[in-house]
Amino acid sequence: MATLGLIEYKEASPEVRAVYDDIMATRKTDWINNFWKALANDPVTLKRTWQDIKQIMAPGALDPLTKELVYVAVSVSNQCGYCIASHTASARKKGMTDDMFRELMAVVGMANETNSLSAGYQIEVDQQFKV
Amino acid sequence: MATLGLIEYKEASPEVRAVYDDIMATRKTDWINNFWKALANDPVTLKRTWQDIKQIMAPGALDPLTKELVYVAVSVSNQCGYCIASHTASARKKGMTDDMFRELMAVVGMANETNSLSAGYQIEVDQQFKV
Amino acid sequence: MATLGLIEYKEASPEVRAVYDDIMATRKTDWINNFWKALANDPVTLKRTWQDIKQIMAPGALDPLTKELVYVAVSVSNQCGYCIASHTASARKKGMTDDMFRELMAVVGMANETNSLSAGYQIEVDQQFKV
Amino acid sequence: MATLGLIEYKEASPEVRAVYDDIMATRKTDWINNFWKALANDPVTLKRTWQDIKQIMAPGALDPLTKELVYVAVSVSNQCGYCIASHTASARKKGMTDDMFRELMAVVGMANETNSLSAGYQIEVDQQFKV
Amino acid sequence: MATLGLIEYKEASPEVRAVYDDIMATRKTDWINNFWKALANDPVTLKRTWQDIKQIMAPGALDPLTKELVYVAVSVSNQCGYCIASHTASARKKGMTDDMFRELMAVVGMANETNSLSAGYQIEVDQQFKV
Amino acid sequence: MATLGLIEYKEASPEVRAVYDDIMATRKTDWINNFWKALANDPVTLKRTWQDIKQIMAPGALDPLTKELVYVAVSVSNQCGYCIASHTASARKKGMTDDMFRELMAVVGMANETNSLSAGYQIEVDQQFKV
Numbered sequence: 001m002a003t004l005g006l007i008e009y010k011e012a013s014p015e016v017r018a019v020y021d022d023i024m025a026t027r028k029t030d031w032i033n034n035f036w037k038a039l040a041n042d043p044v045t046l047k048r049t050w051q052d053i054k055q056i057m058a059p060g061a062l063d064p065l066t067k068e069l070v071y072v073a074v075s076v077s078n079q080c081g082y083c084i085a086s087h088t089a090s091a092r093k094k095g096m097t098d099d100m101f102r103e104l105m106a107v108v109g110m111a112n113e114t115n116s117l118s119a120g121y122q123i124e125v126d127q128q129f130k131v
Numbered sequence: 132m133a134t135l136g137l138i139e140y141k142e143a144s145p146e147v148r149a150v151y152d153d154i155m156a157t158r159k160t161d162w163i164n165n166f167w168k169a170l171a172n173d174p175v176t177l178k179r180t181w182q183d184i185k186q187i188m189a190p191g192a193l194d195p196l197t198k199e200l201v202y203v204a205v206s207v208s209n210q211c212g213y214c215i216a217s218h219t220a221s222a223r224k225k226g227m228t229d230d231m232f233r234e235l236m237a238v239v240g241m242a243n244e245t246n247s248l249s250a251g252y253q254i255e256v257d258q259q260f261k262v
Numbered sequence: 263m264a265t266l267g268l269i270e271y272k273e274a275s276p277e278v279r280a281v282y283d284d285i286m287a288t289r290k291t292d293w294i295n296n297f298w299k300a301l302a303n304d305p306v307t308l309k310r311t312w313q314d315i316k317q318i319m320a321p322g323a324l325d326p327l328t329k330e331l332v333y334v335a336v337s338v339s340n341q342c343g344y345c346i347a348s349h350t351a352s353a354r355k356k357g358m359t360d361d362m363f364r365e366l367m368a369v370v371g372m373a374n375e376t377n378s379l380s381a382g383y384q385i386e387v388d389q390q391f392k393v
Numbered sequence: 394m395a396t397l398g399l400i401e402y403k404e405a406s407p408e409v410r411a412v413y414d415d416i417m418a419t420r421k422t423d424w425i426n427n428f429w430k431a432l433a434n435d436p437v438t439l440k441r442t443w444q445d446i447k448q449i450m451a452p453g454a455l456d457p458l459t460k461e462l463v464y465v466a467v468s469v470s471n472q473c474g475y476c477i478a479s480h481t482a483s484a485r486k487k488g489m490t491d492d493m494f495r496e497l498m499a500v501v502g503m504a505n506e507t508n509s510l511s512a513g514y515q516i517e518v519d520q521q522f523k524v
Numbered sequence: 525m526a527t528l529g530l531i532e533y534k535e536a537s538p539e540v541r542a543v544y545d546d547i548m549a550t551r552k553t554d555w556i557n558n559f560w561k562a563l564a565n566d567p568v569t570l571k572r573t574w575q576d577i578k579q580i581m582a583p584g585a586l587d588p589l590t591k592e593l594v595y596v597a598v599s600v601s602n603q604c605g606y607c608i609a610s611h612t613a614s615a616r617k618k619g620m621t622d623d624m625f626r627e628l629m630a631v632v633g634m635a636n637e638t639n640s641l642s643a644g645y646q647i648e649v650d651q652q653f654k655v
Numbered sequence: 656m657a658t659l660g661l662i663e664y665k666e667a668s669p670e671v672r673a674v675y676d677d678i679m680a681t682r683k684t685d686w687i688n689n690f691w692k693a694l695a696n697d698p699v700t701l702k703r704t705w706q707d708i709k710q711i712m713a714p715g716a717l718d719p720l721t722k723e724l725v726y727v728a729v730s731v732s733n734q735c736g737y738c739i740a741s742h743t744a745s746a747r748k749k750g751m752t753d754d755m756f757r758e759l760m761a762v763v764g765m766a767n768e769t770n771s772l773s774a775g776y777q778i779e780v781d782q783q784f785k786v
Contacts, residue, residue, distance in 0.1 A: 003253055003743055004753065031259070035245070038252040042757035045764075048576060049245065055568075056237045061230035066197050067238045070204045074242035074771075076382040077208045079472050079734050082249040083242070084381060085260040088396055098397065099192035102435035105382045106187045107198045109438075111205035111214070113375035114166070114180065116467075118213040119346060120338040120367045121169040122134055128162065129216040134350055135360065173364035175448075176371075183441060205378075207775040210341045210603050215774060219527055229528065233566035236775045240569075244768035247598075250739060251731040251760045265515055265612055266622065293521070297507070300514040304626040307633075310707060311507065317699075318499045323492035328459050329500045332466045336504035336640075339470045341603045344511040345504070347522040361454035368449045369460045373467035373476070376428070376442065380475040383431040384396055390424070391478040469644040472734050477643060481658055491659065495697035498644045502700075506637035509729075512608060513600040513629045527777055555783070559769070562776040573769065580761045585754035590721050591762045597725045598766035601732045606773040607766070609784040623716035630711045631722045635729035635738070638690070638704065642737040645693040646658055652686065653740040 007040035016040045019050050026054060033086055065094040073108045138171035147171045150181050157185060164217055196225045204239045269302035278302045281312050288316060295348055327356045335370045400433035409433045412443050419447060426479055458487045466501045531564035540564045543574050550578060557610055589618045597632045662695035671695045674705050681709060688741055720749045728763045 009020055009032065019040075020032050039046040057067050068091040075083035088101070096104075140151055140163065150171075151163050170177040188198050199222040206214035219232070227235075271282055271294065281302075282294050301308040319329050330353040337345035350363070358366075402413055402425065412433075413425050432439040450460050461484040468476035481494070489497075533544055533556065543564075544556050563570040581591050592615040599607035612625070620628075664675055664687065674695075675687050694701040712722050723746040730738035743756070751759075 003756065033257045033259070034254045035249055035252075038254045039248065041252075041753070042761070044579075045248075045757065045761050048579075049248070049764075052572060052576075053241060053245070055572075056234070056241050060234050061228060062200070062234045062238075066200065067234070069193070069197065070201060070235060070238045071242045072382070073201045073204050074208045074239055075246055076378050077205045078243070078246045079377070079381050080246040080249055081381075081384075082254045082256055083246050084384060085256045087242075088384070089260045097192060098434070101396065102438065103187070103191050103193045103198070104201065105379055106435070106438050107193075107201045108205055108382055109375040109379045109442075110184060110187050111202045111218075112209070112378040113371040114184070115206055115209045115211040115214050115341070116338050116374040117170065117176075117180070117367055117371045118166060118211055119341050119343075120334070120370055121166075121172075122343075122346060122350070123165045123169045123213050125213055125216045126164045128164070129220045134363065172360070173368070176364065176368050179445060179448075180371075183445075186437075186441075203775070207771050210770070210774050212774075212777075215777060219777070229565070232527065233569065236772055237566070237569050239775055240573075240768040240772045243771040244764040246734070247731050247767040248760055248764045250734050250736075251727070251743075251763055253736075253739060253743070265625065295519045295521070296516045297511060297514075300516045301510065303514075303622070304630070306710075307510075307626065307630050310710075311510070311633075314703060314707075315503060315507070317703075318496070318503050322496050323490060324462070324496045324500075328462065329496070331455070331459065332463060332497065332500045333504045335463045335466050336470045336501055337508055339467045340505070340508045342508040342511055344516045344518055345508050347518045349504075351522045359454060365449070365453050365455045365460070366463065369455075369463045370467055372446060372449050373464045373480075374471070376446070377468055377471045377473040377476050379432065379438075379442070380428055380473055383428075383434075385427045385431045385475045387475055387478045388426045390426070391482045465644070469640050472639070472643050474643075474646075477646060481646070491696070494658065495700065498641055499697070499700050501644055502637040502641045502704075505640040506633040508603070509600050509636040510629055510633045512603050512605075513596070513612075513632055515605075515608060515612070557781045557783070558778045559773060559776075562778045563772065565776075569772075573772070577765060577769070580758070580765050584758050585752060586724070586758045586762075590724065591758070593717070593721065594725060594728045594759065594762045595766045597728050598732045598763055599770055601729045602767070602770045604770040604773055606778050606780055607770050609780045611766075613784045621716060627711070627715050627717045627722070628725065631717075631725045632729055634708060634711050635726045635742075636733070638708070639730055639733045639735040639738050641694065641700075641704070642690060642735055645690075645696075647689045647693045647737050649737055649740045650688045652688070653744045 004038065004041040006034055006037035008037065012040060013043065015043050016046060019043075019047055022054075023050060035082065035086060065091065065096060068094050069096065069100070069104055072104065073111075076105075076108050077112060135169065135172040137165055137168035139168065143171060144174065146174050147177060150174075150178055153185075154181060166213065166217060196222065196227060199225050200227065200231070200235055203235065204242075207236075207239050208243060266300065266303040268296055268299035270299065274302060275305065277305050278308060281305075281309055284316075285312060297344065297348060327353065327358060330356050331358065331362070331366055334366065335373075338367075338370050339374060397431065397434040399427055399430035401430065405433060406436065408436050409439060412436075412439055415447075416443060428475065428479060458484065458489060461487050462489065462493070462497055465497065466504075469498075469501050470505060528562065528565040530558055530561035532561065536564060537567065539567050540570060543567075543571055546578075547574060559606065559610060589615065589620060592618050593620065593624070593628055596628065597635075600629075600632050601636060659693065659696040661689055661692035663692065667695060668698065670698050671701060674698075674702055677709075678705060690737065690741060720746065720751060723749050724751065724755070724759055727759060728766075731760075731763050732767060 071087045072091055075087055202218045203222055206218055319326060333349045334353055337349055450457060464480045465484055468480055581588060595611045596615055599611055712719060726742045727746055730742055
């Protein structure tokens, strides 16, 4: 980490600690990963981002594992090293098997390939897809 | 479409028609979308891409709907208009409900947000994620 | 075009016209494409960009067609609709055949696929590539 | 490497070894780079990707060096560290000189610049490019 | 718009109308742009996104115009057509002059160029930047 | 750095030294960062890029700090590690406070989120934005 450093639990304000506590309780872990420790430099963004993620990644019409797979897919397409590492770990924890990971990567790779083919061939959207 | 035009079934070579037939049979539809009609200008790529997609998107450790959701997520992150339109339609056909779409978009949006936050705060990967 | 409108030759300042004239002379055409007409709203950027492109795309260790193919490849990966259309046309003019286009697209698609696979599998750079 | 580890030749299955052997024979090298060792965790994807790349990167309407330059250009635009390192090395091996590399970078940089200018100025595609 | 359609004020639920009213009051306009009408299909995301944007784009250490310029810059780099159009309009409303727009585009173009050059030359971060 | 190595002042040609001297004089520093030392392998690109940046980043309708914030925003969206590190440092030097950085990141994160939402919901540009 550079710019603003990481805020450890011990040095955190009560406001930040409350978020850390909720993260650990929600995730059933006893540690906080660097993403949150960095965001803690901006307590407003820390709290908002955590609340948003907590709500968005909760079970709904899509189950938590599916959501995490989507998160990994986006992070991979964006070449975000930190996000790939952290969300691949999260996906594992939520039940992603080796086979799921392999298939996920194959789909992501194929999607990136055909995304560029579609652009390069300058393909117009079919009427059938506009309904 | 620009560059090379779209190859319609009637004017297609037997080689291309065989791929078209397999696409329609596999998808249980009676039409071919523009992506394939454009790729048909390159029969080798057409065949290879179709075979790859057919294999990759088939049921496996991940079900076809989950794979299609991932495909949409990647296409959205890449801002690929054609792919978003076509794969959102595919996802619908495979069972994506309105609620699933809403949640998918929320996850994709959040992932893109935190991907940039992770980069901007120059966050190092935690040791715990490297194991 | 939106924001600032397109500057047509007739209404252009002598400074802008000089760039337009050089573009047409260099390219052996009698019209100016929208990119330059839009940039003409910022004569300094117009002149700088044209001079840079003129120099960079000139024959050198790489021939002009190869450079144009690279330009198309980047534009496709970036999903830049305007650039794909204009540089595909430029590449055609410089000698890109249908077969070259097909192969170019196949390479671009494959590169985008393996770029995401490399990221997703979190692959470390080999020592051999660091020498 | 993280997630699934690298599969070394010694521990590889016959199926994976066959791909490794073909890679080394085709490339006339005696080692396998990490990309393939990581993909080997998914033998089906390994085989498919290698066969695709082998076919796509072979001499055709475009020569192998031109294809490799395009590969580097895409990887650079995608900020894919591993791919930049590995394909720059490949390009060197296929004959890319220092001068070619310098010009390649200049073209890639310029393309990325004008891609964003085209988007920012909201430039419409010229009729001439739609024919 | 495709997928879910646009929710007009008349047909909106009280919950959605409350957000629409706040958007118009905050922006001192009498209409709602399509982004919000589309998001209104997901009232939870609509409300959250609006509240986040309202808070984030408010005057702070950075003034609202600077924030809007940054928003345009990101949208341009991402090739997001809708966002470029809407945030360029917002920036204008907040005081962006033609000259500011021209300089903004020049900076964005240059940043995209040097971003790719940095990647392509595989440049390591200087120790001085790590402090 | 890999590929071509870094050109230190002592070993630089008079042509390159002239650029280095101008960089240090303009920035009021006594060292050159790796970006320029890498570009120095291509003196023409080095000179052109420096002159362009010097002109573009100079005070104008936008002040130098605003321009640097935009540069950081683009670099973050592109996931360019080197550029994020170097331009965050530049922004600091030009007066970016911790609060400004926090707000900048929040805006960049939000922009990336809504960019993907706009694409995913396939939102058409409002007539009002086309005027």
